[in-house]
Amino acid sequence: MTNSRKTVRGFLFLACLLLAGNLLADAAKTYRIGLTAVILTDQTSFLKEWQDYLSDRLQHPVQFVQRQTYQEVTELLLSGDLDAAWTCGYPYVRHRDQLKLLGVPLFNGAPLYRSYLIVPATDTSTREIGDLKRKVFAYSDPDSNSGFLYPQVSLIGEGIDPRHFFSKSFFTWAHRDVVKAVADGVAQGGSVDGYVWETLSRHEPALTAGTRVVSKSPLFGFPPLVVRKDFLPEHFYALRNALLHMSSDSEGRRLLQRLNLDGFSEGEDALFNGVAASVRILDGIE
Amino acid sequence: MKIGDISYRLKVPLMFTLVILITASVVTLALTWRAYEELREEVFNNAVEIGSVLSNSLPNTMRHDDLWGAYRLVQAAEGWSGETSSRLLVVLDRDGRIYVSNSPKELAVTTPLRVHGAELARVEAEVLRLTGNLNPRPYEYPNDRRLYVILPMLSDGVAIGTLVIGYDRALFWPRFADIVERVVLSALLVTVLLLPLGWYLGNRMVKPLGHLARCMSKVGRGSSEEIVCDLRQGKDEIGQLGISFQQMLRELDEKERLESGMLASERLAAVGRLAAGVAHEINNPLGGMLNALNTFRRYSETDELGRETFDLIERGLQQIRETVSALLVEANPRSHSLSPKDINDVRMLLLADVSRKQISLVWHNRLNAEIALPSTPIRQVLINLSLNAVQASPDGGAVHCSVDSQQGLLRICVINDGPTISRERLLSLFEPFSENATGNGLGLWVTYQLVHQLEGNIEVKSRDGKTQFAVELPIKEPQ
Structure with a gap:
């Protein structure tokens, strides 16, 4: 009798633990990252691997969200449906007041492209x-x-x-x-x-x-990963570290190689001055 | 070499082959035409299917001027059946300009369709000609590279563009080649199977003809009786030919017989007239001479030498008179009517010779009453013929005599089994003093003359060891 009670008690305890774990997990952040066509987004198997890699590093689920146009991704990001987005320098410059850089990829050793x-x-x-x-x-x-x-x-x-x-x-x-x-x-x-x-x-x-x-x-700042300015700092740093450290482990390097990138850098706002200048010229004509 | 010179043994199988070839060609044409029709229908259905698949999305991309979207749709539709190179898809805007095509390198975006050659210019004209027609329609033009289907792209019932799908005609060739190959193979097989049959039928058809030709070549070169031509007789054409040929042979035979008979009787008549004339001319002075001689012997005194001389002259004159009177045959119409007994008398006369030669004599006397014909000449005729028969028969042979009266005719038939009389001899058989005659050669002459004087006829047939004399005499009704 005593034994069986102990057993029941043990089960209940275990169930509570599991429930708590689940609740904790639910409460934990799922990173939703929007992707645009700045990279070759049709590599579904690669994206899955990268998603799993990031989930593993962050100890949090990571979900890539793809939309056809930059605008859709930008809107999702601004509305809070996405935590981060890999978008182009142009939308970043347009919405610089609401966004901040998460990381800028390094292509041929520099955060630049043409x-x-x-x-x-x-x-x-x-x-x-x-x-x-x-x-x-x-x-x-x-x-x-x-x-x-x-x-x-x-x-x-x-x-x-x-x-x-x-x-x-x-x-x-x-x-x-x-x-x-x-x-x-x-x-x-x-x-x-x-x-x-x-x-x-x-x-x-x-x-x-x-x-x-x-x-x-001429060289422009490479399409960056951006987040909203109100993105929680702990998440921001966790995500950024995961990206920045990709080049320092073999799996990360393998994935970077698939992306044809050398790694991610913190990036500077000044990288996108060239894009900003272009935007001014275009706005001037319109 | 003319066609007419080729043997039917070759012609019939050749005709078989020709018929097979013509049939094969017609079948090929029909099947090819049908395949073409089917393909056209298939192509049209395929195009309509593509059109219906694209009917929502393509007008949408055009309305939004989403060129890339339209291109991707067209590309997807192109790969529908996997034969990418054979199908041309062009989307035209309302002015007939290329909005997009599946081969943009050749048919560049925004260019008018008509600048891409005469064929596509016709297609553009066709598209623009029927802008009000909102149904899919096929378009083809002789010798064009492709068959086209024109599908208006509708947005809310309004055509905002046209999808033109072109199907390469070269796509059809493998099917045509397949049909032709099958038909040719079948025709070859049938030919191979039917050629021996054709050969057999040709032979079968030609065989009686060749036989007939060989028989015909013999006609006129000898007696038609010698031509043995056992052609198949029947109701088909060759059978009828056989019948006709046999009939022709018989008629030729008959004609020849009639001709020779006529010749013979003419000759006999001439001889008869000559003999009669000579006999009369001889008889008159001869009578005078005999009378004079008789008178002279009765009333004159002559010595022994004179008497002998006159006797000699008288005997000679008597012989001349007998010979002449034998030539001057006259049927004495004054004799009594023929009775069955007269016939039997003749038989009695024969018996001595018959028993001597041990001949079997078959005697049919079918008369049972008197007949209105003079007995003397008929007895003479029967005696001559039957005696001749007995003489001609070998020892131990057979002689057949029959006397019959039927349908106003008296028939006498005498048959012996003596040697066959040759054809040549038959021609002059009844002539007096003929070279071949036995005896004085007047027996048959007398018989002939008697029969003719009684307005009858006599025929002789000698064949296969049998010689037959047949006499027909008309019986005159007593008036």
């Missing part, structure tokens, strides 16, 4: 964007620096109104699709994230072989 102007490989005559008058042009996303802002601004810089320069322009909503649109000949020119183009040239050389890089932009 925008590439690409044309089909068969086009050997185009030397600059000005040569693409009355052509069909592919942008990636209206909130992309490399895929929209920079080519617009560079046309404005040449005194051209980008709204009437091309015979037609369209958005592919992904850098990779800009490359495909140009390689397939749907567009006769396109503007693409240099990092994505370089990464694609390693993953899908046949696709980039269909394009020719006409010109590369």
Whole structure:
């Protein structure tokens, strides 16, 4: 009798523990991180691995959330549905008052990248964007620096109104699709994230072989991971540390290699001054 | 070499082959045409299917001017059946400009369709011609590379663009080739199976013809009786040919027989007229000479030499008179009517010779009453013929005599089994003093003359060791 009571008591205790653990776990933070097409988001298996890696490091679940456009991700971030987002420098600059940098990826050793102007490989005559008058042009996303802002601004810089320069322009909503649109000949020119183009040239050389890089932009701050300014500091630091330390363990390095990145840095706001300047030029014309 | 020179043994199998080839060609044409129709229908259905799949999303992308979205839809639709290279998908805006296509390198975005060659210019014209028509419709033009299906893209019942799907005609070739291959193989198989049959049928058809040809080549070169041509007789064409050929042979035979009979009787008539004329011319002076001689012997005195001389002359003149009178055959109509007894008398006359030669004589006297014909010439005829028969028969042979009266005719038939009389001899058998005759050669002449004077006819057949004399005499009703 006594024994059985002890057993029952033991069970109850165990059940309480489990319940408490569950409650604690529920109460614990799930990190929801938005991803945009600044990276090759169609690598589902990779994203799962990275998600598991981060969950493991943070001892908290991490969930990647993907949306087609930058704008959707930005809105989700600003509305509090997301804790962090890997977005472009352009939305960051636009919403700099509400956002702060979580980390800036290091590409080729620096938190910098360029925008590439690409044309089909068969086009050997185009030397600059000005040569693409009355052509069909592919942008990636209206909130992309490399895929929209920079080519617009560079046309404005040449005194051209980008709204009437091309015979037609369209958005592919992904850098990779800009490359495909140009390689397939749907567009006769396109503007693409240099990092994505370089990464694609390693993953899908046949696709980039269909394009020719006409010109590369000056360096801009690499599309950063950002959080809202009101994001809790303990979460902010936990998340940032997890990112920053990726390059210091083998699994992290392996994942970074898949991303074609060297690591993450804390980053500085000044990195995005170039983007901010572009935004001012574009706003000036509108 | 003309077609007419080729043997039917070859022609029939060749015709079989030709018929098979023509049938195979017609079947190929029909099947190919059907396959083409089916493919066209299939293509149209496929296009309509694609159109219906895209009918929501594609107009949406066009309305939002989402070129990339449209391109991805078109690309997805292209891969529908896996044959990416054979299908062309073009989305046209309302002005006939290319909104997007699945091969943007050739059909660049925003260019008008008409700048891409005459074929696509016709397609654009067709699209623009029927802008009000909101139903999918096929379009094809002879010798174009593709078949097209034009599908208006509707948004709330309004066409905001057109999807044109082009199917490469080369896609059809493997199917056509497959059909042709199957039909050719079947035709070959059938040909191989039917050629021996054709050969057999050709042979079967040609065999009687060849036989007939060989028989025909013999006609006219010898007696038609010698031509033995056992052609199959029947109701089909070749059988009828056999019957006709046999009939022709018989008629030729008959004609020949009639001709030779006529010749013979003409000759006999001429000989008869000549003999009669000569006999009359001889008889008159001969009678005078005999009378004169008789008178002279009765009323004159002559010596022994004279008497002998006159006797000699008289005997010679008498012989001339007998010979001449033998030539001048005359049926004496004044004799009494023929009775069965007259016939039996003749038999009695024969018996001596018959028993001497141990001949079996079959005698059928079927007369049972008197007949209105003179007995003397008929007895003469019967004696001549039956005596000849007995003489011609070898020792121990057989002679057959029959006398019969039927349907106003008296028939006398005498048959012996003596040697066959040759054809040549038969022609001059009844002529007097003929070279081949035995005896004085007047027996058959007399018989012939008597029969003719009684307006009858006599026929002789000698074949296969049997010689038959047949006499037919018309019986005149007593008036």
